Amino acid sequence: MSSSLYRRLHGLFTKPNTLTPLPKTPKPTTLNTLEPLLPESSISSTDKRLRALVKKFKAASDSERFRTRNYGYEIAVRRLAAAKQFSYIEDILEHQKKYKNISNERFTVRLMSLYGKSGMFEHAHKLFDEMPQLNCExxxxxxxxxxxxxxxxxxxxxxxxxxxxxxxxxxIKPDKVSYNTVVKALCEMGSLDSAREVLDEMEKNSFEPDLITFNTLLEAFYRNKSFSDAEKVWALMESKNVVPNTRSYNPKLRALISDNRISEAVELIEEMGRKGVKPDIFSFNALIKGFRDDGNLEEAKRWFGEIVRNDCCPDRSTVKMLLPFVCEKGDFDFAFELCKEVITRRFIIGTATMQLVVDGLVKESKMEDAEKLVELGKSNNYFHYKLKMAGDQEGKSGNGFPVDEDNGGLVLYDSVKEVRRSWFYLQHQEDTCKQCTLVSSSSCRNIGTD
DNA sequence: CTAGGGTTAG
Known part of the structure; x- marks a missing residue:
């Protein structure tokens, strides 16, 4: 990297930024043990489950096969990070040092990445520093x-x-990925012009900007609704014969929608079709959001139909946007079908939204459907709804029961398999629908419409 | 190892 970029970066990076600080994370320690922080009696049930997860995770780590798959690590760490249990994350990741994999750079890099995503920068940095003594290249x-x-x-x-x-x-010689990461950093800091200038630095160093470079910039400019700057980046991308993909178009769709330019967004998604760029669930959700905000029930439903017609899978965001909206519009038949689909695939809908649908069905004298939905909710294997029919006595409906309590949350593995077998998988080959995997992996939990 | 919206446990 040239010295001019050094200077520029230095200047940029040393300016105080206005970002809100993340919650404090613990400094790395050398202890691998997890001491109970509270007396047993005051430990919440959530914490108990997380402790069980930590224990189960460490036991599972003994399996060679478990260690080769990053998926279980991602899920566990994400859950612990959401609960701000950083010392638990430290516990399970430091535990990995006892396996021979730690001298494999890919493995150690995975751990650093997990620390990074949890906001535990110091831990990632420390691990990087320790690599030589861990015999890791x-x-x-x-x-x-x-x-x-x-x-x-x-x-x-x-x-x-x-x-x-x-x-x-x-x-070490920085490569294209290094530069792309710098571009991302500058975008996140809001220094969009500097981010674009990195393109010149890349070329000076004989690195051709690629699709990721351009998409990172496009996302930042469109998010900022800087349409004209974004169009310039787009033109530059095409002049370099970098072919835009779905992830180039989606930020533009979102920008048009949030600018209330729905018809232009529709035109754009049609252009994608003509150019052979397949819209994905992000594209469809953008349009559905537009029509929902516009109060246009028919179009919102039509684009929901397009999801399935285009071999795509609705995700939690789709359901979260549509369900309350169609209820508000009084279309309880559609709401019923959507609920039914979602629940039978073991996705979870927020109880309040479910109640909204049940109440609506009752009000429309569709008692049979209402009862069906209540039963469906109660019979769900993993979760339990507290749904009431009119006339139910208070407290008569079931209490919530947790995900397989002995299994510390690793049950997610099983439910993912379940979900994979169902939902729109009925219509697809498993391997050809990577998107479905993503949807199902993150949707074993509450789809969250409450 | 690099690019995704807006949220994510009772």
Whole structure:
């Protein structure tokens, strides 16, 4: 990287930024043990479940096969991070050092990435520093993982420093991924012009910007509703023969929608079709949001239909937008069908929204459907609804019961398998619908319309 | 190791 970019980065990265600080994360310690923080009696049931997860996770780590799959790590760490249980994350990740995989750079980089995504930058950094003594080779891959950890933990000021010092110190040459990560960092900081200038630096260093570089910039400009700047980036991308994909179009769709330009968004999604760029669930959700905000029930439902027609899967966002909306519009037949679909696939709908549908069906004298829905909700294997029919006595309906309590949440594995077998999988080959995997993996939990 | 909206446990 040229010295001019060093200077620019340095200047940018040392300016105080206005981002709100993340919650405090613990400093790394050398302890691998997890001491109880509270007396047993005052430990909440949530915490009990998380402790069970930690225990189960460490036991599962003994399995070679478990360690090769990042998926279980992602799920567990995401849950712990959501609960702000950073010491638990430290516990399960530091535990991984006892396995021989730790001298494999890919494995260690995965752990750094998990720390980064949890906002635990210090831990990621410490792990990077420890790599030599863990007998783990450090290439540009781990350098990039460190940069990514900065971005994910919003420690933007560190990036300039690392870029200035580490390559020389460790004889590592930054590559295209390194530059793309810098672009992302500048975008997240709101320094969009500087982000675009990195393109020139890349070319000076003989790196051609790729689809990720351009999509990162497009996303930032469109989010900012800087349409004319975004169009310039788009033109540059095409002049470099980089072919736009779905993720180039989606930010533009969202920008048009949030600018109340629905018909232009519809035109754009049609253009995607003509150019052979397949719209995905993000594209359809953007349009559905537009029509929902416009109060247009028919169009919202029509685009829901397009999801299935285009071999796509609705996701939690789709349901969350549509269900309350169609209830408000009084279309309880549609609401009923949607609920039924969602529940039988073991997705969860918020109880309040379910109640909304049940009440609506009752009000329309569709008692049979209402009862069917209540039964469906109650018979759901993983969760329980407290749904009431008119005339039910208070408290008569079931109480919630937790996800397989002995299994510390690793039950997600099983439910993912279940979901994979169902939902729109009935219509698709498993391997060809990666998107469905993503949907199902994150939707075993509450689809959250309450 | 790099690009996704708006949220995510009782």
């Amino acid at each position: 450090r290439t540009v891959m781990s350098f990039n993982a460190l940069l990514a950890a900065c971005v994910n933990s919003k420690k933007f000021d560190k990036i300039g420093e690392f870029f200035r010092e580490l390559p020389e110190k460790l004889s």
